[in-house]
Amino acid sequence: MDRALKKDPYNIIITGVGGQGNVTASRMLAGMLVARGYSVTIGETFGASQRGGSVMSHMRVSQHGSWSPQIPKGKADLVVSLEPSEAIRVLSGYGNPETQSLINDRPIYPVRVIAGDDKYPSMDEIRATIKKLTTRSFVISATEEALKLGSPIFQNVIMIGAVDGMGLLPVSIDDFKTVIVPSMPEDKAAINVRAYEIGEALVRG
C-alpha cells in the first residue's frame, strides 16, 4: 500500500445534510492521513447550518503545511456525498472536468419536498447530472448496507472504505485499524472493520 498524493494539495469535499455525520467522516479520513505524515487542513461549519441544512467539510491534504480552510471554486479533486442531491450542489460550485465523486444513494428529503412545495430529482436525473460534472463517479448504497449491519450509523465508515477503494488517497484498511479503531468502543471494532471492508468492496467490485 504505497500511493503518493495525486496532487498537492489534494482537495476533498465531504458533504451531506446536517446530522448525517460528515464531521465524523472527515475526522476519520483526516486522522488516517495525518498518521501517514501528511498535513491536513479541514474547514467545516457547525451550528445553525446543522439543522436540516446542507453541510460541507473541506479537506486539503498536503506535504506543505496548512492551506485555506475553504477550497476555491472549481478546485475539488474528490467529492464525497452522504446524500445524492447534495453532490450536485457541491459539484456545481467546486467541481472541474477532472473531479471524481463518491455518492451515497439514500435521499434525505428537504422539508419543502416533504411539504409538497418542491420536487426531489429522480436518481436517474441525479446520475446523469453527476456524470456530466465528473470524470469518474461511484454511486453506492451505503445506508442500505449499514442497515444490514444493524444501524445507519455505519454508513460513514462504509463511505470511508469506499474512498479507499477508489484508490485516490494514500490510506488503507491497516490505517483504519491502527488509527481509528482504537478510539472506538471495543465491542464495535469488528463491525466497523466489516463496514470499511464492505465499502471498499462496493467500489472495487
Next chain:
Amino acid sequence: MSNLMHTAEGSSYLFMGNEAIARGALEGGISVAAGYPGTPSSEIIEQLARIAEQKNLYVEWATNEKVATEVAAAASFAGLRSICTMKQNGVHVASDFLLHLTGTGVRGGMVVVVCEDPGALSSQNEADARYFAKMLEVPLLEPGDFQEAKDMMKWSLDLSEELKTFVIFRSVTRMSHASGNVKIGEMPDLRPHAYFNCKGPLLDFATGPMITGPGAVAYARTVQHGRLKKAVSLFEQSPFNLYAGPEKPELLIITSSACYLYSKEAIDILNLADRVGLLKLGTTWPLPEKLIRKHFLRTGSILIIEEPQDFMEENIKILAAEAAGEVGAKIFYGKKSGHIPASGELNPDIVITALKGILHIQYEPVPQDYAKEAFQAVFKSPGRELTFCPGCPHRASFLSIHNALMLDNRDGFVCGDVGCYGIGVLPAGFSAVKTNFSMGSGLGLATGFGKLKQFGMSQSVVAVCGDSTFFHAVMPALVDAVHNKSDVMLVVLDNRGTAMTGFQPHPGLEIDAMGEVALPVDIGEVCKAIGADVASCDPFDVETAETTLLDMLRKKGARVVILKQICALSPEKRGKKLYQMSVREDVCKGENCGCNRMCTRILRCPGIYWDTVGKVSHIDEVICAGCGVCASICPSGAIRKEKVA
C-alpha cells in the same frame, strides 16, 4: 485521550483551531478558564473542562459573558493566569466590566478570547470585536494559522502579564472550527497559590485595592497608554508579523487571521508570487508603526484584506497619512474601494477576484462549457430550508403555541430569542416568531409590548427562551415584567442544556462544566419567587401543552409556561426512540382526508414523508426519532406509535 494532553514535545497532531487555542492556554500556564457557549467559541472551554482535574484547572460555564470575564479577572487579581471565552457579540455583554478593567489593569496574565463569525454562519450578527481593542485601549492579537493559534495564545498570556493589562485574542470561524497540523510545546505542571493582595495603598494596582472611580480615571488611562506604547515596541519585533514576496512588489497585500490563508491561496492560484507581496499581521492593535512604514516603502499600491469590517484599513490609512512625507502617497484597495465586499465572509475566490481587477489578469477556474453545465446543474438540487431536527421538542412546542394563539384569537405573536428556536420564524415553527434580537431580548421586548394597553394594544404577547438563555439574560426582564405589571407570557423551552452549541451544562442542571455534581437552580422556582404565575408540562403531550398554554394565555399579568423535554441530539437522548412509529396505509386517507396532509404539509418533520406514488404518508425509519408527535395530530389515527421497551 484528549488532544490537549499530548506530551511529545515537537510532535505534530491534527488540532481544531479551538483545541489549539486551549492547548496554547495550557502551555501558557492558565489555572482558570470561564466562558459562555457561543459558536464558534465553545470548544475551548469544553476541551479544557475535560482535563480540568488532570491539570489542576478551574473551568466553568458562566451564566453569561460578563460573569465569565469577572471570574477570569478575579483569578488574575489573585495572581493566577486565566482566560475567558465568548463569541463576538459576547464582548458586547462583557464590555461594561472590560471597560472598567482597563482602569486597574491585571496581575496574572489574562486573555479575553473572542471567536467571531464573519458571514454570520451561526449568528444573528457579524459584529467585529476588534473595535473593542481600540475603544477599550488594549492590545489585540490575531493568529493566521493553526500553529499560531496555539503559539500566540501562549504568548498572549505572557504579554498580558508583562504589560499588566488584559489582551484580546481574536479568532474567526474558519480558524476556530477549522483543523490543521500543530506542533506542540511544553506544558508546565503548575501548582500556584491564589491570594488577593489588597493591603497596599490606593492606586497601587500591584498590591492595593482594585478599584476604579472618579479622580483616578485620567491617571489610569495615562498608565494604560504607557502599556500600549510598550506593546507597540514589542509588536515591532514580533515573529507573528510576517512578510513574503519580492523586494519591490507591484502590489502589497496587508491581511490578518484566516484572510491570510485566503490571500496565500489566491497568490498561489494566480501565480503572482513574484508580483505581489504579502504582509500578514498578527498584532493588529496597536499597529507596529515602524514595521508598516518599512513595508509602505516597497510599493505604491496596497490591498487590505480583512473581515467583517474595515478595521485595519482605517488604521493603516491613518498611518499612511502620517507617514506620507516619508513614504509618499499610496493607492489603497479594499472595502472602501469596493474591491473587497464590505459585508459577509471572505474566501480565496473573493481575493482572486480582487487581484484580477487590480492587476488586470484573466483567470477562470473551469472551462466555459463546464461552467455552463455546472450552472444548470445547481437548479436540480432542491434547496434546504432550515428545520428542527427529527424528534426536536421545539417543533411540538411551536405547534402548541401556534394553536393556542389561534384559539386565543387576539392576533397574538411570539417574541423569539437566541437559540435553535429562532427557526420558529420559519414554517418549521409555524412562523410564530415575529421578533428576534439578542440574548434575553425576547422577554424584554414582550414585556414592553405588554405595557402598551393604555395605547389600545390588545394583542396577546408571548416570549420564548431556552433554559440557558433564561439564566443568561431573561431573568432581569422577568423581574421587570412582574414589578411593572406587564401582561406577558413567557414560554421557557427547557431542553436540558445549551443545545445549539453542543449541550454545555447551565445553572439549571445537576452537573457543572467539569462534570462535577452541582446545585441545580430550578427555573420554575425562580419564576415563582420573582412573582410570576407558573405552569409546566411536556411538549410531546400535545393536548395538555395546548390546553395549558391557552389557559395561561387567558390570564393576566406575568405568566410562565415551562415546556420541558430533552433535546433529541443530547448525548442522553440521541439514537433512543420513545416510540416505534409506523403509518397504517389502509387507514391513511391521504389527499381525501380533509386534514390537508397535516403530518407532512403542516408538521414538516424530516422523519415523515409523502409517498408520491402510493399517495400515503410514510415514516423514514432512518431519520425518525420516535417522538410520537405526528401520531397525536393525525385526525384519522393512521399513525401508530408503539412504546419502545
